[in-house]
Amino acid sequence: MSNNALIQTIDLHKTYVTETIETPALRGVDFELHEGEFTAVAGPSGSGKSTLLHLMGGLDRPTEGDILLEGTAMSSLSKDQLAKLRLTHIGFVFQAYNLIPVLTVLENTAFVLELQGVVRSERIARAKKILGELGIAEYADQFPSRISGGEQQRVAVARAVVAEPSIVLADEPTANLDTAMSLELIALMRRLNEGKGATFFFATHDSRLLDRVNRLITLVDGRITADESR
Amino acid sequence: MKAAIRHMMRNRRRTILTLLAVLIPVYFLVMMFGFVNSMMQDMFESSTRFDTGHMQIRAEETRATGSAMPLMRNTEDALAALASVDGIEWSTVRLDLPALASVGDRTRTVYVRGVVPEEIEPVSNMADRVVDGEFLTSSSRGVVVGEELAELLELQVGDEMVLLGVHPEASLGALRVPILGIFSAPEATMGRTMVLASLGTARQLARSETAATSIVIRVDGVTGPWDTTLLDRATTALRAALPLGYEVEDWLELVPFVSGYLRILTPMMLIMAIIFFALGALVVVNTLYLSVMERTREIGLIISLGASRARVMGMVLAEAGIITLAGAFYGALVGVGLVLIVEAFGGIPLWGQMADYMREVGISPVLHMSIRWTQVLLAAGAMAGVAILAAWLPAWKASKLEPVEAMRYVE
Numbered sequence: 001m002s003n004n005a006l007i008q009t010i011d012l013h014k015t016y017v018t019e020t021i022e023t024p025a026l027r028g029v030d031f032e033l034h035e036g037e038f039t040a041v042a043g044p045s046g047s048g049k050s051t052l053l054h055l056m057g058g059l060d061r062p063t064e065g066d067i068l069l070e071g072t073a074m075s076s077l078s079k080d081q082l083a084k085l086r087l088t089h090i091g092f093v094f095q096a097y098n099l100i101p102v103l104t105v106l107e108n109t110a111f112v113l114e115l116q117g118v119v120r121s122e123r124i125a126r127a128k129k130i131l132g133e134l135g136i137a138e139y140a141d142q143f144p145s146r147i148s149g150g151e152q153q154r155v156a157v158a159r160a161v162v163a164e165p166s167i168v169l170a171d172e173p174t175a176n177l178d179t180a181m182s183l184e185l186i187a188l189m190r191r192l193n194e195g196k197g198a199t200f201f202f203a204t205h206d207s208r209l210l211d212r213v214n215r216l217i218t219l220v221d222g223r224i225t226a227d228e229s230r
Numbered sequence: 231m232k233a234a235i236r237h238m239m240r241n242r243r244r245t246i247l248t249l250l251a252v253l254i255p256v257y258f259l260v261m262m263f264g265f266v267n268s269m270m271q272d273m274f275e276s277s278t279r280f281d282t283g284h285m286q287i288r289a290e291e292t293r294a295t296g297s298a299m300p301l302m303r304n305t306e307d308a309l310a311a312l313a314s315v316d317g318i319e320w321s322t323v324r325l326d327l328p329a330l331a332s333v334g335d336r337t338r339t340v341y342v343r344g345v346v347p348e349e350i351e352p353v354s355n356m357a358d359r360v361v362d363g364e365f366l367t368s369s370s371r372g373v374v375v376g377e378e379l380a381e382l383l384e385l386q387v388g389d390e391m392v393l394l395g396v397h398p399e400a401s402l403g404a405l406r407v408p409i410l411g412i413f414s415a416p417e418a419t420m421g422r423t424m425v426l427a428s429l430g431t432a433r434q435l436a437r438s439e440t441a442a443t444s445i446v447i448r449v450d451g452v453t454g455p456w457d458t459t460l461l462d463r464a465t466t467a468l469r470a471a472l473p474l475g476y477e478v479e480d481w482l483e484l485v486p487f488v489s490g491y492l493r494i495l496t497p498m499m500l501i502m503a504i505i506f507f508a509l510g511a512l513v514v515v516n517t518l519y520l521s522v523m524e525r526t527r528e529i530g531l532i533i534s535l536g537a538s539r540a541r542v543m544g545m546v547l548a549e550a551g552i553i554t555l556a557g558a559f560y561g562a563l564v565g566v567g568l569v570l571i572v573e574a575f576g577g578i579p580l581w582g583q584m585a586d587y588m589r590e591v592g593i594s595p596v597l598h599m600s601i602r603w604t605q606v607l608l609a610a611g612a613m614a615g616v617a618i619l620a621a622w623l624p625a626w627k628a629s630k631l632e633p634v635e636a637m638r639y640v641e
Contacts, residue, residue, distance in 0.1 A: 059534055059633045080538055087536025094637065100528055102236035115537050159535075 005032040006070060006166055006199060007056060013064035014051050014222075025051040026062070027222040033167065033201060038193045040202040040210055043219035049203035050171055052219065056201065057090050057169045058082040070166060087115055091160030093170035098156035099144040106131065106140040109158045116163060130162045131155075134188055150181030154188060161192055167199045174206045186212050234549040237521070244517050245553060251513030252557025252617050253564070255506035259609035260565025262502065264572075264599035266495055272594050273488050274455040274481075276416035279355045282484040283321075283446035285465055287312065290477050299326050299443040301399045301436070302476075308445055311471040317464050320448040322349040325432040325441055330394040331425060333383045340379065342393060342425045344432020353448055356413065356426065363387035363411030366428050372410035373431070376421030380412045387411060393425065395435035403435040418589060455482075455492060507613055511620035518550055518624040529628050530636025539629040546628050550621030557617070558610035566606060569599040 012029040015022050025048045033039060041049050054060040056067055058074055067074045069089060077085060086092075091112075099108045106127050113123035131137045136154050139147050144155070153173055160168045170189070174182035186209050192198045202209060210216060218226035238245040278284055287308050289300040302308065305323055312321055325344035330337055347366040351357055357365040366374060373393070375385060385391065387409050395403040407427070415421030433441055449464040451457065461480055469478050482489035522529065529542060537545075572578060577596040580588060585595035 054634050057534070083533065083536050083538050085536075086534065090536075092534055094531070094534075098531070100233070100531065102233050102240060107232075112535055115535065115541065 004034055005068075006035050006037075007033045007201075008068045009052075009056070009065065010068070011065040012052070012055060012062050012067065014048070014055060014060070015063045025222055026055070028065070029219075029222070029224055031217060031224060031227060033199065035166075035199055036193070036197045037215055038190065038200050038213050039215040039217065040204050040213040041217045041219055042205050042210055044205070047219045048222040049205075049219055051222075053169050053171050053201070053203045056167075057092060058086050087112065088163075089166040091163065091165040091168040093153065093156045093160050093168065093173045095172040095175045099152055099159075101144055104141050104143055105136065105147065105155050108144065108155055109162055112159055112163045126162055127158070130158045134158050148181070150177050150185065153177060153181075153185050157185065157189060157192070161196070161198055164196075164198075167201060170200060170202045170204075172204055172206070173202065174204065174209055179208070182206065182208055231548055231552075234545065234552055237525075237549055238553060241521065241524075244521065248514055248517045248550075248553045249557040249560070251510045251517070252554045252613055253561035255503075255510040256558050256561025256610050256613045257565045257568075258506055259503055259613070260562060260601060260606055261568060261599070262499060263605040263609065264565070264569040264601045265597060266499065267600045267602065267605070268598040270455045270492065270495070271600060272598070273491065275355075277485045277488055278448070278481050279353065280359070280416050281420070282481040284449045284452050284461055285447050285468070285478055285480040286484060287445040287447070287468070287472065287476050287478055288443065290475050301397065301438070301441045301443060303438070304440050305442050305445060307473050308476050311473065311476075312445065312447065312468065314471050315464065315467045317450045317460065317467075318447060319450040320349075320353050322346050322446050323429065323442045324444050324446055325429055325436065326443045327395050327397045327400070327432055327436055329396060329425070329435065331379070331383065332392045332394070333385060333389065336383050338379065338382060338422075340393075340423050340425050342373070342395070342427050342432050342435060344427050344429040344435075346429050359413040359415070360411045361414050363409065365411055365413075366426060368428050368430065370410060370428060371431055372408040372427075374411040374413055374426040375409060376415040376424055377412055378415070378418055378421035379423065379425070380409070382422065385409050385412075393435055395437075397436055400436040400438060400441065403437045405431065405435055407431065455488075503609075503612070507616045510613060511616050514550065514554065514617045514620045515623055518546065518621050519627070521549070522546060522624045522628045525628075526631065526636050529631055530633045533631060534633040534637065542629040542631075543625040546625035547618065547621055550625070551618055554614045554617035554621070558614040561613070562606050562610040565609070566601060569601045572597075572599045 009029050009031055012026050013024070014026040015024045029052060041052060043049055051060070055062050058077070061075070069085065072085070074082065074085070100111065103111060106124065109131055110123040110127035113126060118126070128137065128140065131140055134154050134157065136151060136158065139151060139155070144152055147155070160170075174185055177185060189200055190212055193200055202213070204210065213230065215229050216226070217224055289302045291300065312318060323346065327342045327344070329340050329342045331340045345366070347368055360374060361377065363374070366372070380386070383391065389409050390406055391409065393405050393407060413426070415424060433439055449461055451460045465478055465480050472478065482492070532545075533542060577598040580595045580597060588595040
């Protein structure tokens with residue numbers, strides 16, 4: 001591993017096994033990500049993008065290989081240790097069903113801080129600050145069902161970055177948004193990357209997003225076929 | 231906690247169902263406790279005030295001799311021993327004799343109970359049960375009979391009857407006595423067989439000036455069937471103080487059918503409580519499982535964000551805890567409220583065969599209710615505890631969800 005790699009995948013394999021069928025999703029993926037990168041992994045449906053993201057986020061375990069996050073081998077961690085790693089090092093933005101419906105925008109944003117044990121006054125202050133920075137402070141007291149899909153994704157981004165994780169993993173964040181909302185969300189994430197140095201890693205095939213990344217990894221049939229800087 | 235409350239508000243129907251699953255068993259248990267308490271208290275009062283006292287000193291082997299109680303020819307030493315025991319509220323000497331009662335050509339087997347009327351009046355309800363005529367005094371030579379016996383012998387106040395004492399240890403004695411009063415016995419058998427007389431009259435019938443069959447005793451602080459500690463202490467002390475030739479029995483030993491009821495009631499109530507609790511717990515498990523299933527994706531998201539398994543379990547248990555505690559509280563509230571309402575209206579009168587049966591076994595045919603706070607807390611606490619234990623299973627299942635699979639879950 002190079003000295004400043006934030007995350008490194010080592011010969012990553014993942015095979016889904018059912019009673020009769022074995023489906024390989026990843027077949028030996030090796031790459032490194034560095035702090036401050038704004039990287040996407042692209043590829044056709046079924047190429048293994050989401051699987052790669054889940055493994056990098058510690059939501060699933062590889063069949064073979066390992067992932068090092070800031071030097072820590074994820075394979076050596078128990079479920080609870082993985083949960084703690086996710087809580088302290090990783091921010092997530094999912095394609096859909098991103099927010100907890102019974103919590104307000106402010107409470108959703110502050111939720112990760114609450115899990116981390118941050119005192120109430122501080123987590124409210126930090127959540128309000130990030131909502132303000134992302135231009136959605138006015139929705140703080142709204143429940144997710146009362147705001148649009150684009151606004152919900154912005155709240156999800158706010159929640160992903162509020163605890164200042166090492167990396168934000170986003171799985172098809174613009175898939176359910178129209179063009180205007182997608183562009184707005186991409187600009188917002190880019191701003192966080194450039195302004196705060198937040199590291200983003202996307203799984204996407206949205207060309208509008210792919211145009212804005214500074215590194216693009218292409219995945220086909222579970223293997224990296226291209227890795228280009230822009 | 232806030233999220234748990236909002237979840238409950240979002241699924242109001244299910245929340246209400248879970249609440250009722252806890253509320254109804256608690257309510258039923260409180261009501262059941264209320265009826266049973268009152269019934270047992272009624273049996274205790276009937277027995278101890280009219281018949282047995284809290285305990286009695288008798289001649290040894292009284293129990294073995296059947297219907298005729300052995301005579302104590304002199305009670306001085308027993309009374310002296312009784313005076314040395316602490317915590318005795320009251321005592322009186324009594325003589326029970328088997329006898330034949332004849333009016334014209336009608337004869338019945340009875341037993342004559344000789345009492346000191348002035349002594350029994352402050353603590354006994356015998357005098358209050360006189361429905362016609364008057365109660366005894368020490369100087370009166372007449373008797374008071376039960377309504378049932380009066381009907382069988384066609385007796386009225388002022389009539390006379392002949393009593394023939396037939397105690398195996400006493401000489402035959404015969405007396406012609408007037409009927410001073412007619413009483414309502416707490417149970418029908420007693421009403422058919424008991425003839426109340428002054429101790430002097432009974433002793434005349436036994437042809438002995440000092441004979442007695444029991445010393446009836448009340449113990450300080452014993453107010454109900456569950457006050458067994460004070461009673462046991464006094465019984466033990468009295469047994470130790472008495473000379474040879476006497477035995478001491480408490481009211482439960484003297485009235486075996488009541489102690490039988492008490493013995494049956496506790497396991498019966500326990501079985502009913504278990505059934506109520508099991509049904510309540512099943513509903514709680516079922517509704518919480520549904521809740522967890524419906525929120526599979528949400529729980530998956532929460533786990534993805536880094537919540538520990540313990541935290542996820544805590545979230546489900548918090549929801550279960552709020553509902554069950556609220557259910558237990560309102561169940562207790564409704565139960566206690568109904569107990570108070572029933573008592574405010576003077577109880578629930580029974581009718582028909584049920585009322586007759588209750589009278590027959592010496593229980594008031596009006597159902598009263600009384601409840602103790604410890605029983606309310608027991609019913610509510612036990613149900614809440616069982617429900618929260620039942621919630622453990624869905625909570626554990628939620629905590630074991632795999633985040634990726636949970637987030638893919640489609641309802």
